[in-house]
Amino acid sequence: MTPAARIETAIQLLTEIMDTPRPADAIASLFFKNRRYIGAKDRAAVAGQAYGVLRRWARLSWWIEKVGAPVTPRTLVIADLMLSQGKTPESIENNFAGGRFSPPPMSDAEWKLAKALETRTLAHPKQPDPVKVEVPDWAAEPLQRAFGDRFLAEMGAMLGEAPLDLRVNPVKGTREEAIAQLAAAGIEAKPTALSPVGLRLEGRAPIMALQAYKDGLIEIQDEGSQLVAFLTDAQPGMQVVDFCAGAGGKTLAIAAMMENRGRVVAADVLAGRLTRAKERFRRAGLHNIETRPLANERDPWVKRHKLRFDRVVVDAPCTGTGTWRRNPDSRWRPLGPGLSELEGLQASILESAARLVRPGGRLVYATCSLLPEENERQVEGFLARHPDFTLLPVPEAWPANWGAPPVKDVMLRLTPLRHDTDGFFAAVMVRKDDGSAPVAEGEGEAEEAGEA
Incomplete structure (x- = not known):
């Protein structure tokens, strides 16, 4: 592909990302699948251009609006070529020459934008702090409150790409x-x-x-996600539930820790993801996993199996603020519930899943979020409502046969700046063992018909 063709294709990809309510990686995958004629190097260049714009969205948009131009896929790419790649207006104009594979010619407004940015750099002292570190308005105040004077440093560490x-x-x-x-x-x-x-x-x-x-x-699997699985300290022969299993990453890690002995239930409300996860389980050679589709967090299956599991993991749906390095589009295009709705859902999921934990068993609550509202506040609220659970510090929860614990804190809080992982949170809670016996299976099934 010519440089002009790459630019035009990147604009087309950005347009699809902006217009389609799906994750950018899924859109990009389908985009290139439908254009098999694009070679590997050209795919990498096009994706790099489009994702580069997503990573620099706030700063590029700030400059575009400052100049008085509309924020569009074309103006974002033009601004990025100027501010991030050091192109000249004339070289950009040459690539926007029209023709079959090139972008249509620049408008007067686009030429004015390019000329206005000719001597500029991406950063500017007058940019607000959230703009400098690509934090959207909805997350700025909670993250500033969470990190205080470390806000710029912590968020700055999330601007680059995540490691593999x-x-x-x-x-x-x-x-x-x-x-x-x-x-x-x-x-x-x-x-x-x-x-x-x-x-x-x-x-x-x-x-x-x-x-x-x-x-x-x-x-x-990101290193942070691996650590969450270890906090279960799941042993061979145990009964374990991964309550929000999703694609099964933590399920795989837990089942492997159990050496293929015992029982791991991968549960989720998205049955399709569980179906696809089965192939991962087979490839890993793990036979102690079963899948359980749930209608919702209060599915009757939960009541029928209350107090029956040694370990229950709740990797709750969240804002995903800890994964912005991998999913830069999610800063600007939240595709699921907002923060206030998620807080209620997380509390409801935690309440329901806790019923499965047997006396002496562990409840591990985790998110890939950096927001206290989704993390510490949820744990504190749950413990206040459930005096039969206590918090187990990370060093005590960590399995002794797997080396030293990764942190010395009571709860696991990982950030890209301090740990070079995705942003993760986890807390381990233990149900007090007061001699209570698990409810009989038949008793739970008999009650199912009257469950709310």
Whole structure:
């Protein structure tokens, strides 16, 4: 592709992302699937241009609005070419020459924008702090309150791309064996700093095409997500529920910790995701997992199985503020419920899932959010309502046979700045063992008909 064709294709991709209420990675995948004639290098260049705009959206928009132009896919790309790539107005005009594969010629307003930005840089002292670090209005106040004078540093660490982390499946092999297999494929991998089964790659690689992936030795999973699974300290023979299992990443990690013994129930309200996760379970060689579609968080299945599980994991739906490095579009295009609605949903899910925990069992609450409203406040509210649960500090929850705990805090709080992981939160709560016996299976089923 010519440079002009790449620019036009990036504008088309950005337009689809802005107009389609789906995650940008799914839109991009379908976009390129429908354009198989685009080669690998051109795909990378086009995606890099489009995602670069998403990562610099607030600053680019600030400049465009300052000049008085409308914010559109074309003006965003023009501004990005000027401010991030150092192009001249004349070189941009040459690429916007019209023709079959080139962008249509620049309008007078677009030319004025390019000329106005000719001597500018992306950053400007007058940009508000949230603009400087690409924080949307809806999240600015809670994040500023959460981080205080660390706000700019913490959010600045989220401007770049996330690293590519892998989790080694101990049922299939060791971390050293995985490193050797990756090296044989020409891929350098190093042990992660916090997860005892994690690997971090230098650069990008086609992981799903590797034999180590096809054989189930490795899975793609951020290091922070791996740590959440370890906080269950799930042992062989236990009964475990992953209550919001999604695509099954934590389910896989927990089942592997249990050495294929015991029972892991992957539950979710999205049955389609559970169906797709089954292939991951088979590839990993894990046979102690079953799936359980739920109608909602208060599905009758929960009442029938109250007090029956040693471990219950609630990876609650959240704003995803901790994953902005991976999903920069989610800053500007929230596709699910807003923060206030999510807070109510998280509390409801936690309340219902807690019924499954047996006396002495653990309830692990986690999010990929940096907002206290979704994290500490939820845990504090739950504990205030449930004196039969107590908080277990991370160092005590961490399994002794997997090395030193990653942090010394009571609750797990990970950020890209301090830990070079996605933003994650987790808290471990234990139901007091007062001698209560689990409800009989038949008793729960008899009550189902009257459940609200």
